[in-house]
Amino acid sequence: MANIHPTAIVDPKAELDDGVTIGPYTLVGPHVKIGAGTTVAGHVVIEGHTTLGRDNRIFQFASVGAANQDKKYKGEPCELVVGDRNTIREFCTLHIGTVQDKAVTRIGNDNWIMAYVHVAHDCIVGDHTTLANNATMAGHVEIGDWVTVGGLTGIHQFVKIGAHSMIGFASAVSQDVPPFMLVDGNPLAVRGINVVGLRRREFSAERIGAVRHMHKLLYRENRTLESAREAIGEFARSAPEASAEVAMMSAFLAGATRGIAR
Numbered sequence: 625m626a627n628i629h630p631t632a633i634v635d636p637k638a639e640l641d642d643g644v645t646i647g648p649y650t651l652v653g654p655h656v657k658i659g660a661g662t663t664v665a666g667h668v669v670i671e672g673h674t675t676l677g678r679d680n681r682i683f684q685f686a687s688v689g690a691a692n693q694d695k696k697y698k699g700e701p702c703e704l705v706v707g708d709r710n711t712i713r714e715f716c717t718l719h720i721g722t723v724q725d726k727a728v729t730r731i732g733n734d735n736w737i738m739a740y741v742h743v744a745h746d747c748i749v750g751d752h753t754t755l756a757n758n759a760t761m762a763g764h765v766e767i768g769d770w771v772t773v774g775g776l777t778g779i780h781q782f783v784k785i786g787a788h789s790m791i792g793f794a795s796a797v798s799q800d801v802p803p804f805m806l807v808d809g810n811p812l813a814v815r816g817i818n819v820v821g822l823r824r825r826e827f828s829a830e831r832i833g834a835v836r837h838m839h840k841l842l843y844r845e846n847r848t849l850e851s852a853r854e855a856i857g858e859f860a861r862s863a864p865e866a867s868a869e870v871a872m873m874s875a876f877l878a879g880a881t882r883g884i885a886r
Contacts, residue, residue, distance in 0.1 A: 629666070647684070655701075656689065659708065672720045673701050677708035677733070685715050692719040692729075692745035694763060700727070707733035707751070714739045721746045725764055732769075750787065768803065770825065772818075786876045788825070790818040800880040802842065803872050804835045812885045814843055834859075834866030838873050842884075849884065853877050 626640040629648040634640070637654035644658050647666035652658070656670050659678035664670065667684045674689030682688065689704045691697060702721040705728055712718070716737055721728040725746035732751040737743075741755045744763045749755075753767055756775035761767075765779050768787030773779070777791055780798040785791070789801050792808025792815075801807055806818045817839050822832050841847065841855045853874065860870040877884070 641678075653689070673703045674706075674720070675703070676706045677710075679708055680706065680710045680712065682712045683714045683739075686712055687715075687717045688712070690717065690719055692722055692763070694722050694724070694745055696724060697722055697745075702745075703728040704731075705729070706731045707735075709733055710735045710737065712737045713741075716741045716743075718743045719745050722763070738775075744781075756793075770821065772821065774808070780882075783882060784876070784880065787872060788818055788821055790821055797885070799883045799885045800876075801885050802880075803876055804869070805839070805885070807885050814839075814885055828865070830863075830865045831869055834863045834869055837863070838870070843886070849877070849880075 625642060626644040628634055628646040631648045632646045632650045634646060634652040635654035638652045639657040641660035643661045645663045647664055649666050650664055650668045653671035655673040657675045659676055661679040662676055664682045665684040668682055668686050670688045672689035700723045704718055704720045719729060722745045729743060729745055729747050731749040734752045735749060736754045738755060738757045740758045742760045744761050746764045747761050748766045750767060750769035752770045754772045756773060758776045759773045761779045762781035764782045766784045768785060770788045771785050772790040774791050774793035774795060776794040778796055783797055784800045786801055786803030788803055789805045791797060795808045795812055796810035797812055804817050806815045808815060817835050819832060837859060838856055842852045856870060856874055
C-alpha cells in the first residue's frame with residue numbers, strides 16, 4: 625500500500641501503486657497516476673492529467689503537472705507523462721502540453737533534473753539526461769538521450785538538441801544543436817565534440833573518430849549545411865563501425881528546422 629503522510633491531501637480518484645510514498649503537506653490531484661516505488665517529498669503539488677512511472681524521486685516544493693503558460697490554453701485535458709527512475713529536485717516546474725502540439729509533455733527515464741529546472745509545455749526529454757540548476761526550456765523543445773544542459777541555460781522554443789551533446793553553463797540556445805557536439809556561450813558557439821561524455825559511455829576510438837570527422841565536415845571545411853549533409857552521407861559507406869552515429873547525425877540534420885548552432 626501507499627505510504628501517505630496524514631497532512632498530505634490526496635484526491636480519492638488519484639491512482640497510487642504499491643510502495644508510493646507521499647510526504648507532508650503534499651497535494652495530489654484527481655487525474656494523477658503514480659507508479660510503484662516513487663517517493664514524493666513534502667510540500668509538492670502534483671496536478672493535471674499527470675502520469676509518473678516507477679521509482680521516481682520528487683523533492684520538496686516541486687510543481688508537477690500544472691497548467692502550461694501558453695496564453696492559448698483554454699483548460700483542455702492535456703498531459704504530462706514522466707517515465708521511471710527520474711530525480712526531480714527542489715522547485716522544478718513541469719507543465720502539461722497543449723492542443724496546438726501533441727497535447728503532452730514527455731520526460732523519459734533515468735533523468736537527473738536539478739533544482740529550479742523548467743520544462744515547458746510540449747517538451748520532449750529523452751533518457752539519461754542531466755539538466756543542471758535553473759536550466760529553462762521554452763515550449764516544444766526536444767532533448768535527446770544522454771544530453772547535459774549546464775546551469776542557467778535558456779533554450780528557445782522549438783529547438784532540438786541532439787543526443788550525447790553538452791551545453792555549457794549560462795548559454796543561450798536559439799538554434800538546433802547536432803548530436804555529439806559541445807557548445808556554449810551567448811551567442812552560442814560549437815567548441816568541439818563531447819569527447820568526455822562519449823568516453824564515459826564507452827564509445828570506441830573508432831566511433832569517436834567518426835564523430836570527429838563529422839564535426840570536421842560540418843564546421844571545419846566551410847561547407848554549406850547541404851554540402852555537409854551530402855559528405856556525411858558519403859562518409860557512412862566508409863565507416864561501417866560508426867553506422868549508428870552517422871545515421872543519427874543524418875536524421876537530425878534532415879529534421880533541423882531552426883538551423884544548426886555554428
